[in-house]
Amino acid sequence: MRRGALTASLAVLALAMVAPFVIVALNAVKSKRDYTANGPFSLPEGLSLEAVADFWTRVDFGEKLFNSALISGSVAVLAVLLSVLNAYAIGIGRVRGRMWVLVVFLAANTLPQEALVYPLYYLAKATGLYDTRLAVIIIFTVIQSAFGTYLLSAVLGQFPREILDAAHIDGAGRFRALWSVVVPISRPTLSVLMIFFFIWTWNEFFLPLIFLVSNDNQTVPVVLGLLQGEKMMDATMSSAAALLGIVPAVAFFLIFQRTLTRGVTVGAIK
Incomplete structure (x- = not known):
């Protein structure tokens, strides 16, 4: 019982730590129109690397x-x-x-x-x-x-x-x-x-x-x-x-x- 509770607690903590990275990754592959229409917490309608390419070129990444x-x-x-x-x-x-x-x-x-x-x-x-x-x-x-x-x-x-x-x-x-x-x-x-x-x-x-x-x-x-x-x-x-x-x-x-x-x-x- 204790082991199960500990595993569940660790799983929740792991999800809490991973969630911000997942949100950042999803928003990075959204188009501007998709982000404006659906917000930051929705899944992207399609894969768009426009933001990544624009940033890479802008700062010479x-x-x-x-x-x-x-x-x-x-x-x-x-x-x-x-x-x-x-x-x-x-x-x-x-x-x-x-x-x-x-x-x-x-x-x-x-x-x-x-x-x-x-x-x-x-x-x-x-x-x-x-x-x-x-x-x-x-x-x-x-x-x-x-x-x-x-x-x-x-x-x-x-x-x-x-x-x-x-x-x-x-x-x-x-x-x-x-x-x-x-x-x-x-x-x-x-x-x-x-x-x-x-x-x-x-x-x-x-x-x-x-x-x-x-x-x-x-x-x-x-x-x-x-x-x-x-x-x-x-x-x-x-x-x-x-x-x-x-x-x-x-x-x-x-x-x-x-x-x-x-x-x-x-x-x-x-």
Whole structure:
């Protein structure tokens, strides 16, 4: 009885979460006449991609999609790489003051982005990187790697020393042991971290809004935020914009869902 009630409650919650996305998707494929005549909660009379095509052309969405993919993919790879190097030194190398180093990384994770805007803006201006995708990649690589270092330091701190000792006996140096032993064994955890870094960076809005002022460099969340409330955006085009903003992140998650599940399961078993 309890299990049935719990299942029913979860089903209701799932429907409540999915319903807004379904409504947005239905309105995105309606024509303007259909939306005006039948309202937002009716099924579309026919499939119309006019709103999607108009929005795509108006904002050059393909370019914004490329910018977001480039920035998010670069940050995901570079942040995991930097996190592994830092965590290997802290978790396995046992550097002096290890606890204080981890406290610094933990404190860095608690800093609000608003507190970082002015110093980062000044540095970007001084180095000539303002309004470039490289500036955003560097900033988010450092921000994401602060969390990655803190997490991986705890994971690598429990790494079996016997495996490393065996690698050293076979003649492997520190870097070879890292790339040939530690990284392959930790691959499920690193895969999960890379997926999270990609999604988190993709959804970032505030810092890209500040640092990417040119239309050619803007990301998907920025262009969606800037277009909200414009008089030229009707209901169907707004729904198309929201749908196009959601689909890439959802598609990426579904593609790598098995990797994410495997990584979490392996971590739980360990």
